[in-house]
Amino acid sequence: MSKNKAVESQIRLFTDAFEMRRIPLAHIDTNGSLPKGQNRRTMLLDDEHVFGMVEAASIGVEFPPLIVNEVQPDCYVIIDGNHRRAASEKLGRTAIAAYVVKVDPNTFHLMCLSANAWIGKPLPHEAAVDNALAQIELGLPATTVSKLWGIPADRLQFLRRQQEGRRKVAEAGLKVAQLSGAAAELANRLELEHITKLGAELTQATSKDLEEAVRIINAAPAASRNAEARRQSAVLERKRQARTAPKSRQKGALSAEQARTRIKEVLIAVRSNRALLDDDVLVQLVDDLWEEAVRGVVVNGNTAQSS
Numbered sequence: 001m002s003k004n005k006a007v008e009s010q011i012r013l014f015t016d017a018f019e020m021r022r023i024p025l026a027h028i029d030t031n032g033s034l035p036k037g038q039n040r041r042t043m044l045l046d047d048e049h050v051f052g053m054v055e056a057a058s059i060g061v062e063f064p065p066l067i068v069n070e071v072q073p074d075c076y077v078i079i080d081g082n083h084r085r086a087a088s089e090k091l092g093r094t095a096i097a098a099y100v101v102k103v104d105p106n107t108f109h110l111m112c113l114s115a116n117a118w119i120g121k122p123l124p125h126e127a128a129v130d131n132a133l134a135q136i137e138l139g140l141p142a143t144t145v146s147k148l149w150g151i152p153a154d155r156l157q158f159l160r161r162q163q164e165g166r167r168k169v170a171e172a173g174l175k176v177a178q179l180s181g182a183a184a185e186l187a188n189r190l191e192l193e194h195i196t197k198l199g200a201e202l203t204q205a206t207s208k209d210l211e212e213a214v215r216i217i218n219a220a221p222a223a224s225r226n227a228e229a230r231r232q233s234a235v236l237e238r239k240r241q242a243r244t245a246p247k248s249r250q251k252g253a254l255s256a257e258q259a260r261t262r263i264k265e266v267l268i269a270v271r272s273n274r275a276l277l278d279d280d281v282l283v284q285l286v287d288d289l290w291e292e293a294v295r296g297v298v299v300n301g302n303t304a305q306s307s
Contacts, residue, residue: 001097004064006118009100013144014111016103020065023076025047025094026066028085033078045086049121053087063088066098069108076100079108080115110135114288116222117148131160142177161188169203172196178203186210189218190229197229201236209239 002019056065059160064167066081074100078085088096103111113131116123132149136142136156146153162181165188170176172195177264178188185200187195187210194217202210204253214233220228285288 001065002062004119004186007064007080007099009099010114010118011111013105013114013148014107015101018099019050019138021100023068024074025085025089025096027074028076029071030078030085033082033085045082046121050083050086050090054090057087057091063096066096067111067115068098068100069111070100073272073306074214077108079111080120083121106138108136110140110236113138114148117153132156133160133163143213158185161185164188168192168195171261174200174203180207182207182211186214189214191225194225194229198233198236200242201233204240205236205240206243209236237276 001022009020024173025220027174040125047062053063065082066084066304068076068081069079071077077102079100081141085096101111117128117131127155128149129151132145132151133156135145137160137194142156142160145151146156162185165181165184165186166176168190169184171192174195176184183202183205198213205213213236217225217228217232235264
């Protein structure tokens with residue numbers, strides 16, 4: 001039996017207690033080794049991959065050792081190597097080389113999720129990311145998971161925050177499908193009750209607007225954060241309306257009523273201090289307000305009147 005450094009390095013991420021043996025294939029619990037979803041795979045076994053391994057073995061290729069968990073004396077459950085076990089059976093073999101460990105159910109699950117990280121049939125990138133996030137969720141440090149899958153630790157941490165944000169939003173009864181990745185990561189910084197207060201505005205906001213809302217909510221005293229979340233909900237809605245308003249409105253056109261109100265305010269200021277009549281800046285302001293009033297008339301189809 002030949003040792004395999006890649007397999008041993010994979011095992012040492014979880015335990016230093018292991019030994020290499022040649023175990024009977026008949027002593028492997030195949031039902032326990034292939035529960036649906038154990039390794040986050042959609043298929044239990046790929047027959048084409050097994051056939052390719054059989055062909056490789058027929059020309060002298062040696063399989064890497066399995067990794068198995070000894071659940072009872074001489075009774076094993078496969079952690080990594082289900083395809084190698086199936087190919088060995090098709091080749092008529094009765095025993096196979098394996099690294100044997102004895103680990104608790106949680107560690108067993110973590111090790112199963114690492115299957116095919118370094119050897120065996122490669123997982124698609126999406127499946128690898130799913131397995132990596134599942135391992136972090138089960139308590140494995142992001143640095144260890146990064147080493148296992150070759151995915152940068154900061155990327156995994158970002159995806160984990162994003163995943164948690166989506167979970168919180170779903171718990172608040174909002175439609176997660178409407179939440180962008182960046183917004184999901186931002187939502188993770190909020191308490192569930194604050195997400196509820198923000199409501200649908202959270203899913204409609206731009207990342208920039210939402211980041212500002214999250215910053216303000218978290219900066220508020222704990223006792224007033226619920227109220228602040230409600231205020232930020234209104235702020236996000238106003239910003240959304242401003243984004244979706246007609247271009248003519250966004251350029252500063254006022255309604256006739258708004259124009260009348262603003263001109264009245266200026267005229268009151270002028271009447272209260274006659275000296276301001278000589279202020280070129282104020283005169284220009286009045287002219288600008290009147291131009292805005294005219295634009296408001298064009299937009300609204302009304303006639304503006306000043307006092």
